[in-house]
Amino acid sequence: MILFSMKLRKRMMKCWSENIFLLFYMLTLLFAGVTIMAITPPWEGFDESAHYSSVRYVAELKQIPLYGSANMDAEVENYEGPKPYGTLNPPFDLGITYLKFFQSKNDQEKYVERYNNKNEMPRFREGVSLNWQTQHPPLYYVIISPVLKMVSHKPLVDQLFVLRFVSFLMALAGISFAYKAFRNKLLPLKKDPVVIGFLLYPLLLPMLFFEFARLGNDALCLFLAGGLAWGMEKVQRTGCKYYYVLACGVILGLGLLTKAFFIPIGMAVALWVFFDFFKNRRNGAAIERVHLFAKLSIFLLAFLVGGWWYFYKLISVGSLSGSFDGIVLDAQGGFWVNFFQNASLFGILRGMVATFVTYVWSGSWSLARLPNMVYLPQILLVLGVFGGYVWFLFEKRPKTFSQIWLPVWLSGMFGIGMLHHILISVAINGNGNTPGWYMHILLPWIASTIGAGTLVLFSHKLLRRIMVGLMGYAIFFVIAAMWSQFSMFMGCASKAPTKMYEFHGSYFCVADFLNMYSHLKVIGSPAMAGFGLAGFFCCMLLMCVAWRRAKE
Secondary structure, eight states, X not given: OHHHHHHHHHHHHHHHHHHHHHHHHHHHHHHHHHHHHHHSOTTOSTTHHHHHHHHHHHHHHOSOOOTTTOEEEHHHHTOOSOXXXXXXXXXXXXXXXXXXHTTOHHHHHHHHHHHSSSOOOOOOOEEEEEOGGGGSOSHHHHHHHHHHHHTTTSXXXXXXXXXXXXXXXXXXXXHHHHHHHHOOSSSOOTTOHHHHHHHHHHHHOTHHHHHHSSSSTHHHHHHHHHHHHHHHHHHHHTTOOHHHHHHHHHHHHHHHTTOTTHHHHHHHHHHHHHHHHHHHGGGOHHHHHHHHHHHHHHHHHHHHHHHHHHHHHHHHHSOSSOOHHHHHHHHTTOHHHHHHHHOOHHHHHHHHHHHHHHHHOOOSTTXXXXXXXXXXXXXXXXXXXXXXXXXXXXXXXXXXXXXXXHHHHHHHHHHHXXXXXXXXXXXXXXXXXXXXXXXXXXXXXXXXXXHHHHHHHHTSHHHHHHHHHHXXXXXXXXXXXXXXXXXXXXXXXXXXXXXXXEEOSTTTTGGGHHHHHHHHHHHSOHHHHHHHHHHHHHHHHHHHHHHHHHHO
C-alpha cells in the first residue's frame, strides 16, 4: 500500500511538472507575440487591411462579404498613416513610408489625433476598391466580428491590437492541442522528440510569430489544425470511438469554412488513412475494414459541414477554391495562354526557393530582406533537421505511433498546392510569388518532425557539434531579424532598392534606441511592448526551470 501510494504521488508530480512546463511554454510564446503586436504598425501584417475590412463588414453590416460585391472599408482606403513598403519593383517608398512619416512632425500629430488617441473609428463605409480577401470562406470573420464590436469605440491602434491578440490566442490554442496530441511520454524528458520539436520550432522557423501575431484567418486555421491533430490521435488510439470521429469531421469541415488550405490537409489525412489501413490490414482484416469506414466517415461529415461553400465558389467564379489569382488569370485569357507567354524555368525555380525561404523568415508585408549570406546558415539548419527526420523514418521505421508519417503526406499535398500557386503566379507576371509562411499552419505535425530530426543528428558526434553551432547562430539570426523589423517600423531603417534593410542610424540603429522608443509612442504601444518583452524572458527562464525539474 505504501509502495502504491509512493508511485501514485510520483506520477501526480510528473503530471504536474509537465503541465507547468506546458504553461510556461505557452506563456513564453504569448509574451513574444504581444511584443510583436505592440511594435507592428497598422496594415504591416500580411493582408491585414483586407481582413480588417471583412471583419468590419460582418460586424456592422451583418452580412457575409462575398467576392465581387464587397469592397474595402473606405477608412482603410483613406488611411493617412505610414504604409508598408512596396514589394514588386523599386522604388519601394513611393507612398508615406515609415522613414518619411517620422521626418514629418505634422504627419505624426495628425496620426496621433486620428488613430492613436481617444477618437472612435467612423462607421463602416464601402470604398471603391475590391476586397481581395473575400475570396476566402467567412468563418473567421464571423467569429471575430463580436470582438470588434466590443472595441468599436476604441481608436484604430487599440482595435488592431485587440484583434491581433485574440487571433494569436487562437493560434496558441492550436499549438496546445497539437502538443497534447503528439507527446508520447509523460514527461518532457531530454530524449522526447515532441518537446524538443516544439521548443526548437520558433528558433528554427521564427516566421511563426509574424504569421500569427496579426489579424488574419491563418490563426483560426492553426487552431483547427491543432484540434484535428488531437482528434486524429484520439481516433487512432481509441479504436475509432464515434465521438472522436464526429469531432474530427466537424473540425475538418470548419477548416473548409475557414480557408481552402484544408482541402490538401483533408486529402493528406485521407491518403494517410488508406496507407495505415493497407499497412495494418494483416492484423485483422475485418476490424481494420470497420476502422477504415469509420475514418472515411470523417470526410463525409466534413463535406456536409463545409463542402457547400466550394459548390458556391464553383458556381459563382468557376473554381472550387475561388482563388483571387485564379480569377485574375481567367480574366486575362486563361492559364495556358499566359503560361506560355510569361513562364520560364528560372521563374519557377526562383518561386520554389522563395517559398521555402519565406517559410523560414520573410518579416512583414514590407518584405524587406536581410543579406543573402545571413539566411544561409539558418536555411542549412532547417534543411538539416528535415533531413534528419527523413533519416529517422528510414532508420527507425516507427510503427507504434503512426501519425509520425502524417507530415510526409501533408508536406506532399501542401507542396503540390504551393507548386500549383507558383505556376499560376508565373503565368500571371513571370514571378512565382507564393508565400511560404502559410506552411506554418502545418505546425501541429511539423514540430514533432523537427524533434525527431534533431535527435537523429545529435546522436552523431560530428553532426551534434555542427548542430550546436548552427543553433547558436539561429539565436543571432532571430535577434538580427527582429531588430531589423523594429528599426524599419520606427523609421531608423528603410527598404533599399536592393530589397534589403538600409540602416540610417549608428551601429545598426542601436545608438538611436531612445529616438525609436519615442516613435513607438506614435504608432504602437511601448508599455505593451516592454511588458511583453519582460514577460517573455521571465517565462522562458521559468520554463527552463520546469523542464529541468521534470527530468529529475
